[in-house]
Amino acid sequence: xxxxxxxxxxxxxxxxxxxxxxxxxxxxxxxxxxxxxxxxxxxxxxxxxxxxxxxxxxxxxxxxxxxxxxxxxxxxxxxxxxxxxxxxxxxxxxxxxxxxxxxxxxxxxxxxxxxxxxxxxxxxxxxxxxxxxxxxxxxxxxxxxxxxxxxxxxxxxxxxxxxxxxxxxxxxxxxxxxxxxxxxxxxxxxxxxxxxxxxxxxxxxxxxxxxxxxxxxxxxxxxxxxxxxxxxxxxxxxxxxxxxxxxxxx
Amino acid sequence: xxxxxxxxxxxxxxxxxxxxxxxxxxxxxxxxxxxxxxxxxxxxxxxxxxxxxxxxxxxxxxxxxxxxxxxxxxxxxxxxxxxxxxxxxxxxxxxxxxxxxxxxxxxxxxxxxxxxxxxxxxxxxxxxxxxxxxxxxxxxxxxxxxxxxxxxxxxxxxxxxxxxxxxxxxxxxxxxxxxxxxxxxxxxxxxxxxxxxxxxxxxxxxxxxxxxxxxxxxxxxxxxxxxxxxxxxxxxx
Numbered sequence: 001x002x003x004x005x006x007x008x009x010x011x012x013x014x015x016x017x018x019x020x021x022x023x024x025x026x027x028x029x030x031x032x033x034x035x036x037x038x039x040x041x042x043x044x045x046x047x048x049x050x051x052x053x054x055x056x057x058x059x060x061x062x063x064x065x066x067x068x069x070x071x072x073x074x075x076x077x078x079x080x081x082x083x084x085x086x087x088x089x090x091x092x093x094x095x096x097x098x099x100x101x102x103x104x105x106x107x108x109x110x111x112x113x114x115x116x117x118x119x120x121x122x123x124x125x126x127x128x129x130x131x132x133x134x135x136x137x138x139x140x141x142x143x144x145x146x147x148x149x150x151x152x153x154x155x156x157x158x159x160x161x162x163x164x165x166x167x168x169x170x171x172x173x174x175x176x177x178x179x180x181x182x183x184x185x186x187x188x189x190x191x192x193x194x195x196x197x198x199x200x201x202x203x204x205x206x207x208x209x210x211x212x213x214x215x216x217x218x219x220x221x222x223x224x225x226x227x228x229x230x231x232x233x234x235x236x237x238x239x240x241x242x243x244x245x246x247x248x249x250x
Numbered sequence: 251x252x253x254x255x256x257x258x259x260x261x262x263x264x265x266x267x268x269x270x271x272x273x274x275x276x277x278x279x280x281x282x283x284x285x286x287x288x289x290x291x292x293x294x295x296x297x298x299x300x301x302x303x304x305x306x307x308x309x310x311x312x313x314x315x316x317x318x319x320x321x322x323x324x325x326x327x328x329x330x331x332x333x334x335x336x337x338x339x340x341x342x343x344x345x346x347x348x349x350x351x352x353x354x355x356x357x358x359x360x361x362x363x364x365x366x367x368x369x370x371x372x373x374x375x376x377x378x379x380x381x382x383x384x385x386x387x388x389x390x391x392x393x394x395x396x397x398x399x400x401x402x403x404x405x406x407x408x409x410x411x412x413x414x415x416x417x418x419x420x421x422x423x424x425x426x427x428x429x430x431x432x433x434x435x436x437x438x439x440x441x442x443x444x445x446x447x448x449x450x451x452x453x454x455x456x457x458x459x460x461x462x463x464x465x466x467x468x469x470x471x472x473x474x475x476x477x478x479x480x481x482x483x484x485x486x487x
Contacts, residue, residue: 070468071428079428132469134429136312141431146480159474188315191480192434193471195464208430217313 055100056244059120059128061196062087062103066110073135077224080108082133086209086229090129093237099244114158117199121161126247127172127240128204130197133223139186140232141208142176144169145198146191161201168203172243176205179239185212185232207236300325305337308442309344310352310435317439318351319446330448334364334414337447338440342422345436352435353427360422362459364444369411369453370475411452413475414444420459426467433470438480445478452478 062083064070070079084105091101102123104116120128134141147163156164173189180187197204212221212228221228303326308317324340326333339358344350346357426436441454454476457463463472 064468068468132430134427134431136427136429136432137315138313141315143430143434188431190315190431190434192430192469193474193476194430194469195471195473198471206430210431 055098057100057102057123057125058094058240059123059125059202060087060091060094060101060103061116061120061128061130062105063130063132063196065105065108068110070132071134073133073223075222075224079133082209082223082229083131084108085224085226086131086133086233089229089233090131090236093233094240097237097241099240113196114199116196117158117161120200120202120204123202125202127243128197128200128202129236130194130204130206132206132208134208134210135223137188137208137210138213138217139188139210140180141188141190141210142173142180143190143192143194143197143206143208144173145204146193147198156201158199159195160198162198162204165201165203168247169205171246172203173205175243175246176207176236176239179235179242180232183231183235183238185235300327302326305340306443306446307337307341307344308439308446309341310439312352312432312435315431315435317435317442326447330366331364334366334416334444334448334451335361337443338364338416341439341443352432352439354422354432354436355425356419356422360419362417362419364417365415366448366451367413367415369413410450412448412450413453413455414448414451415455415457416440416444417457417460423458423463423466428467428469430469433466433468436466437470437476441476441478441480454478 062080064078064080064083066080068080070083072078073082084107087103087105091103094101102119102125104119105111116130145162145166147160147166149166150160150163152164162169177187177189192206194206197206209223209229209232211219211223214220223229302323304321305324305326307320307322309320310316311318322340324336326336338361342354342356342360343358345352345354426433437456444451444454455474456466456472456476458472466472
């Protein structure tokens with residue numbers, strides 16, 4: 001049995017030995033690691049592993065939703081359901097092609113124009129597509145903002161944030177137009193003032209899906225035709241692949 | 251015993267009350283007389299029959315999303331506001347007709363008033379007109395059809411730009427087909443037609459039943475000031 005006073009003395013005498021052992025352990029264990037860390041910047045750049053490429057972000061804005069049904073079509077469908085269906089199709093195609101897709105709505109929910117623009121502006125997207133549908137006209141209508149281009153600034157008015165991106169939006173419209181033409185889909189190009197688009201700080205285009213018509217203006221494919229929607233979505237996805245390549249170039 | 255000064259004060263107040271009563275009665279009689287005179291339609295001057303003139307209309311076509319210039323002969327009043335309302339009414343009559351290229355119900359009655367005001371200075375840095383950066387190209391009026399010669403309000407400063415405020419009816423907006431292209435074409439054709447017949451009009455704003463409305467039928471923004479140059483070239487780069 002060890003007296004209490006001796007036990008305390010034993011503990012006190014063991015502590016310096018433990019400290020020394022721990023110091024030696026840290027020195028031997030971490031010195032090589034520290035050396036590696038310090039010498040890494042001196043290593044040639046070729047030996048560094050390639051940084052993972054950031055995924056290109058695309059914002060899909062299915063217009064209307066919830067209380068706002070949008071247009072009512074002759075088939076009984078509403079614009080909000082057609083835009084959501086097209087958004088879901090396009091999201092799948094873009095995800096399969098390596099894009100990171102952010103949607104403003106995934107269900108029949110009410111989303112204000114300002115909130116749509118907030119989502120787009122926080123995502124720092126390479127392209128923002130606002131999807132619409134109509135019963136009038138034919139083919140696909142592509143709209144860029146009618147705001148006049150201005151130089152980019154640190155702070156921009158909310159309602160005209162798109163003005164700094166209009167030039168790139170027009171370039172994106174051109175890429176979409178080319179892809180649609182290649183897919184044999186009639187395209188109408190125009191410019192408009194749309195509250196959600198005008199507040200987006202990204203290359204943005206409003207895409208309005210209209211029925212496909214023949215030469216006598218008879219409807220070949222309605223806007224709620226899933227095959228027609230898929231064909232348009234394929235053309236849009238192909239255009240965004242081209243856009244990604246073009247926008248990656250300096 | 252009532253003090254003398256209180257009797258004098260009471261008398262003065264009584265006289266003042268009587269005088270005020272008489273004055274109010276006379277004012278009421280005059281106001282009533284003015285109201286009766288205003289309601290009496292027998293004294294209004296019969297409207298003069300305006301001579302028929304050539305008006306240039308920019309008619310929208312839904313098939314190809316274009317604006318087609320058409321010339322129509324119609325009686326145009328000399329007053330610029332009434333003239334603007336007449337040409338817009340004719341345009342909307344075309345849209346309400348059977349077989350229209352841009353069918354929109356409503357007709358001429360859809361335009362309640364058109365007010366012409368001095369245009370806002372687009373060079374001003376303030377964001378009243380939020381199309382900043384347009385000043386260099388759009389501050390001078392662009393004539394769509396110089397040969398029409400429809401400028402009726404040739405004042406001392408014929409180049410002073412004007413803002414047209416078009417007051418539409420709620421029924422017209424409620425019955426307008428919903429669609430980005432359809433709404434954009436309606437607005438551009440209204441703006442272009444105004445500018446073609448009143449070249450001083452370079453900016454257009456829209457009200458619905460006298461109030462501002464967010465969109466025409468869910469798409470086209472009605473809160474902003476439109477430039478008639480947009481209608482001249484809707485696909486401008």
